[in-house]
Amino acid sequence: MKIFGSSGVRGVANEELTPAFVARVAMAVGSVWRTDRDEPVRVALGRDTRVTGQMFADSASAGLASVGCDVDHLGVLPTPALQAYAAEEEIPAVMITASHNPPQYNGVKLVGTDGVELARDALERVEDRLLGERFAQVPWDETGDTRLVDDARERYVDALLASVDRERIAAADLTVALDPGHGAGALTSPEFFRRLGCRVVTVNAQPDGHFPGRDPEPVEKNLGDLRQLVATTDADVGIAHDGDADRAIFVDETGTHVEGDAALAAFAASELAPGDTTVSAVNVSQRLVDAVREAEADLELTPIGSTNIITSIQRLEREGQRVPVAGEGNGGVLFPDYRLARDGAYAAARFLELLADRAASDIAAEHAGYHNVRVNVHYEDDAERERLISLAEEAALEADAELTTIDGFRLDYGDAWVLVRPSGTEPVVRIYAEARDLARAEELAESMNSALQ
Missing domain, CATH: 3.30.310.50 (Alpha-D-phosphohexomutase, C-terminal domain)
Incomplete structure (x- = not known):
């Protein structure tokens, strides 16, 4: 594909990615969705905290309306919250986000009615429409309506709480140091972890598209504030998100960075049973390979990118394989039995469940050595x-x-x-x-x- 990469389309705002281009992407995908249903389509639209997010959301909204799609404006929220809304309402969705990219970037991610990122074949149909400028524009009196939805974040947090072991986490009496990185997770994760019964302390928790405290990517060099917060508050764990909060990276109770590959291996060790399969990308760590071998499970590799991993999970499940956990070492972990989407808050809660038995440093040590x-x-x-x-x-x-x-x-x-x-x-x-x-x-x-x- 020429337009859509491993995780949507992204570029430097107002240079590589312009409002006109975003509008055309929205017109193309709206045209595909209208053609598939041959009737008016309602589309959810969300964004992260980036400075250019509202501008591009306005462009996407106009593009969708021009091809007859009604638009639910969800405002600023994590990508997994948008996906949860799409799945619950059974409508497709458009997310304006550049995820972990620097502040000057923005992007567009497309989601189907099942709350799952569009697969490559669907993206190719959108791309064909876009490159051929075959937009199904409608007459003036058939253009789409818009409405504001103000409870999508609350519904997302409620669904998270219902999907994890709240009693186990609360009984562990954990102190959580949280760094949402000024991204969309700042509006949901603090409340979520407090409602799980954790004491929560935060840094970089003000939504701010300039990302003044750190760059959106939660890599070790950007998490000095979080490591210090863990050390000074005697926290049991530190949790960091990227810009749209579909990833979670951890810091142990000593203030030491936990490699994302080690966390993924820990999840695999906890979830995999003999005969299960997990899916990861070609940059897979030997940590995961070791955990898979120990569990007597199988590992399937894909090209890098969540879209590729999701496509493989869907195929394996159609073939009758059980895939309880999958993902990459960048903090993007999927638990398909919960939802076929990367969700930083959910993954972090599952890590808190592991902390009920042992310290974060012990979990990391079990998958160290690389x-x-x-x-x-x-x-x-x-x-x-x-x-x-x-x-x-x-x-x-x-x-x-x-x-x-x-x-x-x-x-x-x-x-x-x-x-x-x-x-x-x-x-x-x-x-x-x-x-x-x-x-x-x-x-x-x-x-x-x-x-x-």
């Missing part, structure tokens, strides 16, 4: 991007390692691995490396980086 390195190689245009991919392929073919080409080029050396692939959301080629020895991981990443340079 070091990860990530390097971003920036490019200026498509020609430079293709040149970088070509250089990566040359280096991969020359390496003495097992090569996987599901998404980019992954080289497995037995004791370590390295992956190089272009990002689906930013103008960078990413290099990932993992090994039990940090120097070995750094060596592999730098070797690939040198090949690209």
Whole structure:
């Protein structure tokens, strides 16, 4: 696909992503939804806290109305809250968000009537409409209506509370340090964890599209405030979200960052039974591989991106496979029995259930022993991007390692691995490396980086 990447479409606001373009995306998807039903369609519309969110929501609303779609404006809320509303109301949805990207970015994510991100075949239909500018615009007196919905966030929190073990979490008497990163989770997660019976202390909890406290991506370098908050408040755990709160990253009770891969492995160890299957992306950590092997379960790899993981889960479930947990090491975890969507608040609550038995540091230690390195190689245009991919392929073919080409080029050396692939959301080629020895991981990443340079 030319327009939609691994998680929707994103770009720098008012440069790569303009109001006119967002309106055309909305017209294209609205046209597809109208054609499928051959009747007026109601569409939910939400956004995260980004400065340009209202501007793009207005553009999307106008585009949808122009093709005869009625629009439910949900305002600022997490992406999983929008998905929950779509599933409950059985209507499709449009989310204006750039998730973890820097403040200057924004984007569009499309959701079906089941509350699940649109699959690749559906996105291709939308893209065909968009590129061909085949919009099903209606006469002036058939344009869509709009209405404000002011209780979507409350309904989402209520549904979360009904889906986790509230008594177990409350009995653990936990102090939670929460960093919503000025994103949409600031409007839902503090209340959710308090209603779970936790003492909650916060940092960066004011909704602010400038993201003054930290960048939206909840990676270790951005979580200094949270680590300090955990240490100074004697918290049992720290929880950080990205901009649209579909991810959760943790800090243990000592103020130490918990690798997202370790948390995913802990969930897998808790949920998987013999014969089950889990799904992850091609940058999967050996931590998850170890947990899957220990559970006598199976692991299926996909290209990076939640859309690809969800598509594989749906296929496996149609084939009769049980997939109790899936996701990536970036904090985006899915529990398909709950909902086929990444949900940072739900994943965090499931982590709190684990804390009823042992400390966060003990959970992390059970899945430790590996070091990860990530390097971003920036490019200026498509020609430079293709040149970088070509250089990566040359280096991969020359390496003495097992090569996987599901998404980019992954080289497995037995004791370590390295992956190089272009990002689906930013103008960078990413290099990932993992090994039990940090120097070995750094060596592999730098070797690939040198090949690209």
